Amino acid sequence: xIAKFRQPLWLVLLLLLHWSLPLQAAEPLPSWREGxxxxxxxxxxxxxxxxxxxxYVPVDExxxxxDNDGTLWSEQPAYFQLxxxxxxxxxxxxxxxxxxxxxxxxxxxxxDQKTLxxxxxxxxxxxxxxxxxxxxxxxxxxxxxxxxxxxxxxxTDRPFTEMVYQPxxxxxDYLRSQGFKTYIVSGGETAFMRTFAQExxxxxxxxxxxxSFVSQFQIIDGQPSILRTPKLAHNDxxxxxxxxxxxxxxxxxxxxxxxxxGDLQMLQWTxxxxxxxxxxxxxxxxAEREWAYDRGSKIGRLDKALDEAKKQDWTTVxxxxxxxxxxxxxxxxK
Amino acid sequence: xIAKFRQPLWLVLLLLLHWSLPLQAAEPLPSWREGxxxxxxxxxxxxxxxxxxxxYVPVDExxxxxDNDGTLWSEQPAYFQLxxxxxxxxxxxxxxxxxxxxxxxxxxxxxDQKTLxxxxxxxxxxxxxxxxxxxxxxxxxxxxxxxxxxxxxxxTDRPFTEMVYQPxxxxxDYLRSQGFKTYIVSGGETAFMRTFAQExxxxxxxxxxxxSFVSQFQIIDGQPSILRTPKLAHNDxxxxxxxxxxxxxxxxxxxxxxxxxGDLQMLQWTxxxxxxxxxxxxxxxxAEREWAYDRGSKIGRLDKALDEAKKQDWTTVxxxxxxxxxxxxxxxxK
Numbered sequence: 001x002i003a004k005f006r007q008p009l010w011l012v013l014l015l016l017l018h019w020s021l022p023l024q025a026a027e028p029l030p031s032w033r034e035g036x037x038x039x040x041x042x043x044x045x046x047x048x049x050x051x052x053x054x055x056y057v058p059v060d061e062x063x064x065x066x067d068n069d070g071t072l073w074s075e076q077p078a079y080f081q082l083x084x085x086x087x088x089x090x091x092x093x094x095x096x097x098x099x100x101x102x103x104x105x106x107x108x109x110x111x112d113q114k115t116l117x118x119x120x121x122x123x124x125x126x127x128x129x130x131x132x133x134x135x136x137x138x139x140x141x142x143x144x145x146x147x148x149x150x151x152x153x154x155x156t157d158r159p160f161t162e163m164v165y166q167p168x169x170x171x172x173d174y175l176r177s178q179g180f181k182t183y184i185v186s187g188g189e190t191a192f193m194r195t196f197a198q199e200x201x202x203x204x205x206x207x208x209x210x211x212s213f214v215s216q217f218q219i220i221d222g223q224p225s226i227l228r229t230p231k232l233a234h235n236d237x238x239x240x241x242x243x244x245x246x247x248x249x250x251x252x253x254x255x256x257x258x259x260x261x262g263d264l265q266m267l268q269w270t271x272x273x274x275x276x277x278x279x280x281x282x283x284x285x286x287a288e289r290e291w292a293y294d295r296g297s298k299i300g301r302l303d304k305a306l307d308e309a310k311k312q313d314w315t316t317v318x319x320x321x322x323x324x325x326x327x328x329x330x331x332x333x334k
Numbered sequence: 335x336i337a338k339f340r341q342p343l344w345l346v347l348l349l350l351l352h353w354s355l356p357l358q359a360a361e362p363l364p365s366w367r368e369g370x371x372x373x374x375x376x377x378x379x380x381x382x383x384x385x386x387x388x389x390y391v392p393v394d395e396x397x398x399x400x401d402n403d404g405t406l407w408s409e410q411p412a413y414f415q416l417x418x419x420x421x422x423x424x425x426x427x428x429x430x431x432x433x434x435x436x437x438x439x440x441x442x443x444x445x446d447q448k449t450l451x452x453x454x455x456x457x458x459x460x461x462x463x464x465x466x467x468x469x470x471x472x473x474x475x476x477x478x479x480x481x482x483x484x485x486x487x488x489x490t491d492r493p494f495t496e497m498v499y500q501p502x503x504x505x506x507d508y509l510r511s512q513g514f515k516t517y518i519v520s521g522g523e524t525a526f527m528r529t530f531a532q533e534x535x536x537x538x539x540x541x542x543x544x545x546s547f548v549s550q551f552q553i554i555d556g557q558p559s560i561l562r563t564p565k566l567a568h569n570d571x572x573x574x575x576x577x578x579x580x581x582x583x584x585x586x587x588x589x590x591x592x593x594x595x596g597d598l599q600m601l602q603w604t605x606x607x608x609x610x611x612x613x614x615x616x617x618x619x620x621a622e623r624e625w626a627y628d629r630g631s632k633i634g635r636l637d638k639a640l641d642e643a644k645k646q647d648w649t650t651v652x653x654x655x656x657x658x659x660x661x662x663x664x665x666x667x668k
Binding site for chain 1: 515538550
């Protein structure tokens, strides 16, 4: 179809040019300090977005994947979703008088950290099962939203959704402005992350991939709903990440960002594709503004992936050095 | 940021207006005959896209889901993916001399339909397992592409990717032009459908949802890949459809199109949402141009969903009556 112009084409193009120029004037990534890390990000984006260059990647294939815990928001003193699960046990306790004498629930209700820790993965799965399943997706998300709205982080007293990294928010925005499709690929549970991903990260539900439970379509009193069963469908950690990327996205990312050994395989999968690639690791080096941990940490252990990053020349973000600001509620430092 | 105009704003707006008007002039859905069905589609789209109306739906929430077999392309005389699997058994036979004496492979190699049919679901799963798994996603997709490129439909002698419904291609295009995000949600296997969905339907890999196998990330000789194992991960049929919509899209569709009882739950799930909804069924009524089958058919049985469509006033497409053209390679009739 040929559009009929009432004005000459050159005039329209000229106007559009004048119109769009000022939009490109703002400096991207203002909370990233000048240096090799910021330059590596900018260079990569330029490489894949410059028309006619050998490394150009069409918009449709600009897939960027991000881990969540420790990459987009904090994960200390414990994964926020675990804090949610523990809070839910307390909230639900009146409906479950049996929990008073039943581990690991008894330990949660009595703030008995030692017994709780001793209950291990089996205990954790019982807690997650009791608080995350046996209800519909809608009901679960309402619970998560209610907790996120009122819960506060034990150290900063901020809502958990403010414990997000300002530089990473800027990176997500910048990538999207350059035609990237941004995904979360995280060990966190999918529906939990969907309750805040759109508002906090600008990432819509269909671009949130996480650990999931087997669900069951049911019709009760003529009303269809999706019931969450306690059976794990997919553990979206380690090798589970490239597996879910292949199953759900069906394209190989050209950029991947993580912060722990659980992200290693996602980074390897991204790195092994053809053409320009960006593999990034957030290294928690800032005990003052955030936390400092890596090889010895139980949460977000970064050991093998750190070695691999050095070996393969992936980009490691030194949080203390590379970020002028960590959280949105702080002011920037030079 | 305020854009600085070299020309007055009213002039820019005027030009943009004149520019965009001709683009809306073409009549949508040219292969749909005038009548209640076509009108129902157009009315629904108008309802959800008219700014300020009570039934308006923001662009992000305009999710449309389509079954594939029998809804977007034909499924007779057998599901095309099954024909692919049988062809693969023959292609792979030289590497598997044991198949000569092993059912159901022996029956496939000898074109023994009776024994093959008698092998039932168990036999089918063996054939699918042997032809669809045990290799990487990349290798499997290369096999599927090779078959699609050379195989021809037994009745029309056309490539299978031409056995698609012209009116549905127009509907997909029209919905996308109105801000809808179009998804396939099908019992077909995901990677198989991804080999042609972009080119044939304009649907990208990340919007193709289907039956899937458990996969395994592996690194062999330093090269990462995704191995497809024979274990079924998700059967995307019947209740499996709303389950995968909830798990992968995380939003409830406002439009759903199917053609068989396997689509009933997807239509129910769509219908039960708030606001304007469109539930459509392709009814195969055209023995001359395509095939005529419904309640008694083994393939694409349409029985319960047809009753429900009548009861709930869903839209049923009478292929013979509503479509001026069925396949892209045919000319239109009045």
